Amino acid sequence: MRILVFGATGGTGRAVVGTLLAAGHAVTAFVRDPAALPPLPGLGVASGDAMRLADVAPAVAGQDAVVVSLGITQRQGGLVPRMPRGGPPYVCEAGTANVIAAMQAAGVARLVCVTAFGVGDTRDAVSLPFRIIFRLFMRALMADKERQEVLVKASGLDWTLVQPVGLTDQPASGRWVASTDGRIGRSTVSRVDLGAFIAEEVTARRHLHETVVFSG
Secondary structure, three states, X not given: OEEEEEOOOOHHHHHXXXXXXHXXXXXXXXXXXXXXXXXXXXXXXXXXXXXXXXXXXXXXXXXXXXXXXXXXXXXXXXXXXXXXXXXXXXXXXXXXXXXXXXHHHHOOOEXXXXXXXXXXXXXXXXXXXXXXXXXXXXXXXXXXXXXXXXXXXXXXXXXXXEEEOEEEOOOOOOOOEEEOOOOOOOOEEEHHHHHHHHHHHHHHOOOOOEEEEEEO
């Protein structure tokens, strides 16, 4: 398959790209700065800004599927994600709106979008301490993710939403819980495991029009 990955320079995006390439897919990474992406054999690169539909549309045309992993960064050594420095509080919403518009125009149907556990359908499943953390430190980011999910669900595409719990840089374990009822295993999971699941789901299409909570 020809698969385009947004957010390919992030930890999750890199894991998705690596797994898809290993499976033999034709992968293109959409990035603002190609220099930020380590060169990988067989990887195509599309340079542009996800906030600009004029940049997104040419990259989407001709693809079979799209993976969106936008918006969450993390302070080095920190535990609390934040918006990119200087970025507006609607990166996920606006970027995903452009991706959806481009997919609809190009007739590309398959979309896998990474959001976060505690957004939308799973808002009430989060423990009280994490609700407080979200409210104090992540209000804008979670609101952006909420709006992003609304857009995806209304898109008319063959979408899957993936809501990971806390992400780590630990090696792959090959063991995870992917639930559609809000159930979780551990409160953290490796980005590499998340990348492997997303790469599998893009092609397997086991969770069309479903929100999957992904945990260790």
